[in-house]
Amino acid sequence: RKGLTWKYYAKKILYFLRQQNILKNLKEYLQRPTEQQSFLEGAVFIDQYCNPLSDICFKSVQAQVDDIADKVRKVLRAKNPRHPSLASKAGEILIPEIELQRQVLDAMNCVLYEQLKYKGNELDYYNSLNSYIHQVLIRRTGIPISLSVLYLTIARQLGVKLEPVNFPSHFLLRWCQGKEGSTDIFDYTYIDAFGKGKQLTVKECEYLIGHHVTEEFYGVVTSKEVLQRMVGNLLNLGKRESTDQSYQLLRDSLDLYLAMYPDNVQHLMLQARLYFHLGIWPEKVLDILQHIQALDPSQHGAVGYLVQHTLEHIERRKEEVGPEVKHRSDEKHKEVCFSIGLIMKHKRYGYNCVIYGWDPACMMGHEWIRNMNVHSLPHGPHQPFYNVLVEDGSCRYAAQENLEHNSEPREIPHPDIGRYFCEFTGTHYLANTELEIRYPEDLELTRATVQKIYSSSKE
Incomplete structure (x- = not known):
């Protein structure tokens, strides 16, 4: 409850340092020969980079996968006590007989989808947790590519070689039924890990996505290409919303993508635009733009525009005299009833929040006011509005008439709480x-308000 600001900035530093170390390890991983690049380890790097404050390690994830493989062996043993997968150590042999491979896959489907209840997350498909392998193992759900990485890893540990297929809209695995290394797409059965391990023909793969695709989409892809698609999914999720969390996801996934493809002009430009939009790290923006110009001189128009406005931003920053100071004693602030640090409740939506800023009237643009239907409020936009941190992790801008003191003040579990506050006292x-x-x-008024509200409620 104390030292919140110190903790907040300590986490920021730790976040950065851990990410730098993870990027270093990822780049070393990408330098290895392809056959030494574990799909699971690559997925863990992505998970770690996007969740650097979580305790995620490859050894722990591998142990959980090993545990699933042991469960599969138990099922196999009941069906075929002499199955070669039972005698071998993880991944040491590849089983040549198709029927014995089929027994492994059947046992895997039994364990994963019947016993452990793994399934594709159709109801919450666009949740970033579906892409993080440690969350897939905890929640037992995911998207096609994350479930495919898990499925492929277990199969290989049990002697069955499955290969990743970068199928459009729905990642798949393929299982060779003909001569090893065959280039004939009809020599393979395709496995949908998202669809409970269902085995598909070429035609059924097309039914899955609703249209015909050329043979190239049935080909095997490398571990780097698998990671590229995983990161691409996260990039798209980051673009879907305009929230602090989505911007962070977009930043993290861009970092990962550019670690793999440092000269990709499209993603470099996206990174520069993102930093420019967020108003952060202008010097870095100029470095990125210089790199883009060197890679692709045809981008000079877009680069020139961003360079000009970034330089203007740097100049404005030099001229800034400091933050705006708001005095409650100012006549124009006389209608502001609530103060910084108070725990509030939204009358209409019921969420708990803490005030970290206020304006004497709504300061948002006409479009926001229209979209939020502010004019339907009795006092409309001509009343104080408050910046609040909400318990669900969001930041909102609430009208005074919609807020009331919280009769049961509680801590607000918001990631930015330490950015504004140093301590939670139990009441504010x-x-x-x-x-x-x-x-x-504001501090004096907050203390007086708390004394009045909560001392009287105890009497």
Whole structure:
């Protein structure tokens, strides 16, 4: 409850340092010969980079996969006590007989989908957790590519060689039924790990996505290409929304993509635009733009535009005199009833939140006011509005008439709480030095309000 600001910035530093180390390890992984690049390990690198504060390690993930493989062996033993997968150590042999391979896959489907209840996450498909392998193991659900990585890894540990197929819209695995290394797509059975390990023909693969595709899409892909698609999925998720969490996901996935393909102009430009949009790291933006110009001179128009505006941003930053200071004693702020650090409840939506900023009237643009239907409120936009951190991790802008004091104040589990507050007292939050400078007269009112509300409620 104390030292929130110190903890907040310590986490930021730890986040950065861990990511740098993970990127270093990923680049070393990509330098290995292809046959030494474990699909599972690559998936763990992506997971670690996007969740650097979580305790995720390859050894732990591998142990969980080993445990599933042991369960499969138990089922195999009941069906065929002499099966070669029972005598071998993980991944040491490849079983040549198709029927024995089929027994392994049947046992895998039994364990994964019947016993452990793994399934494709159709209801919440666009949740980033579906892409993180440690979450797939915890939640037992995922998307086609993450479930395929798990399925392929277990199969290989049990002596069955499956290969990844970068099929459009739905990642698949292929299982050779003909001569090893065959280039004939009809020599393979295709496996849908998202669809409970269902085995498909070429025609059924097309039914799966609803249209015909050329033979090239049935070909095997490398571990790097698998990681590229996994990161691409996360990139697309980051683009879907305009929230702090989605921007962070977009930043992380761009870092990963450019670690694999450092000269990809399209993604370099996206990274430069993202940093520019967020108003962060302008010097880095200029470095990226210089790199783009060297790679592709035809981009000079877009590069020139961003360079000009980035330089203007740097100049404006030099001229900034400091944050705006809001005094409650100012006549134009007389209608502001609530103060920084108070734990509030939204009257309409019921969420708990803490105030970290206020305006004497709505300061958002006309489009936001229209979209949020602010004019339907009795006092419309001409009333104080408050910046609040919400318990669900979001930041919102709430009208005064929609907020009320929370009768049961509680901590707000928001990732940015330490950015604004240094301590939770049990009834309210104490602004940190930076926030107190911006709202110098709020602390006294917050204390008086808390004393009045919560002391009277105890009597």
